[in-house]
Amino acid sequence: MRVLVVTAVTAEGDAVCAAAEPHDTVRLPGGYVVHRAGPFDVLAAGVGPAAAAAGTATALTTAALAGEPYALAVSAGIGGGFSPGAPLGSVVVADAIVAADLGAETPDGFTPVTDLGFGTVAHRPDPALVEAVAAACGAAAGTVLTVSTVTGSAARAAELAARHPGALAEAMEGFGVAEAAAAHGVPVMEIRGVSNAVGPRDRAAWRIGDALAALTGAFRTLPGALATVTGPAGPTHHP
Numbered sequence: 571m572r573v574l575v576v577t578a579v580t581a582e583g584d585a586v587c588a589a590a591e592p593h594d595t596v597r598l599p600g601g602y603v604v605h606r607a608g609p610f611d612v613l614a615a616g617v618g619p620a621a622a623a624a625g626t627a628t629a630l631t632t633a634a635l636a637g638e639p640y641a642l643a644v645s646a647g648i649g650g651g652f653s654p655g656a657p658l659g660s661v662v663v664a665d666a667i668v669a670a671d672l673g674a675e676t677p678d679g680f681t682p683v684t685d686l687g688f689g690t691v692a693h694r695p696d697p698a699l700v701e702a703v704a705a706a707c708g709a710a711a712g713t714v715l716t717v718s719t720v721t722g723s724a725a726r727a728a729e730l731a732a733r734h735p736g737a738l739a740e741a742m743e744g745f746g747v748a749e750a751a752a753a754h755g756v757p758v759m760e761i762r763g764v765s766n767a768v769g770p771r772d773r774a775a776w777r778i779g780d781a782l783a784a785l786t787g788a789f790r791t792l793p794g795a796l797a798t799v800t801g802p803a804g805p806t807h808h809p
């Protein structure tokens with residue numbers, strides 16, 4: 571069973587690869603480079619949902635055309651944590667991957683695109699998979715928001731928390747990975763090591779090293795957790 575892991579940057583990809591035995595590197599169309607370690611094919615696709623979707627779609631399409639489709643796509647990296655549920659250095663596993671700013675501003679406030687009659691704003695990973703992975707790595711499970719603008723104020727953090735009561739973290743790629751995975755009928759997950767608090771900008775308080783170490787720890791437990799839910803064949807694939 572092979573798992574596609576999509577990160578934004580190389581440092582996050584390295585943290586995932588550190589959890590498994592590295593083997594080779596594969597080049598994909600578009601200049602993408604996939605580092606293979608244990609069951610993980612790790613692709614640093616760039617920052618933001620569009621880059622994540624483009625990279626994920628390229629990897630999934632390449633694998634499908636080769637007759638070796640992925641069993642699971644995982645969006646992984648560092649992220650901001652909502653207090654008090656997601657402290658710095660902890661891990662969050664998404665039970666919902668939600669595009670928090672995909673919509674329209676109206677006189678009554680933000681309106682998601684789904685309320686306007688089109689699109690999708692949420693993907694929900696398999697609950698059994700979420701539960702098993704979160705339990706194995708000691709993570710909290712909750713909504714992970716995908717934003718195109720990093721939250722930098724208490725007011726915006728409060729607005730997001732009010733609109734998404736189950737939100738534990740925010741990052742910038744999960745929804746892009748999930749959209750591409752959904753288009754290919756491939757199950758999706760999102761796993762974040764918490765590097766900073768969602769709220770007022772405070773770069774001195776970031777704990778990127780701790781978040782990356784937590785990510786490595788989570789990926790060490792992932793193969794065992796997946797096996798308990800799916801068996802050796804991996805999650806159900808819907809071509």
Ligand SMILES: O=C(O)c1cccc(C(=O)CC[C@H]2O[C@@H](n3cnc4c(=O)[nH]cnc43)[C@H](O)[C@@H]2O)c1
Nearest residue numbers: 578617648649650720721740741742743766768771
């Ligand atoms: O300059 C800032 O104030 C700032 C604050 C947080 C994150 C950034 C980034 O440019 C990192 C974006 C990168 O890392 C993920 N990430 C990490 N923390 C957050 C967050 O609090 N909100 C959204 N994304 C975050 C994200 O997935 C990107 O890949 C700058």
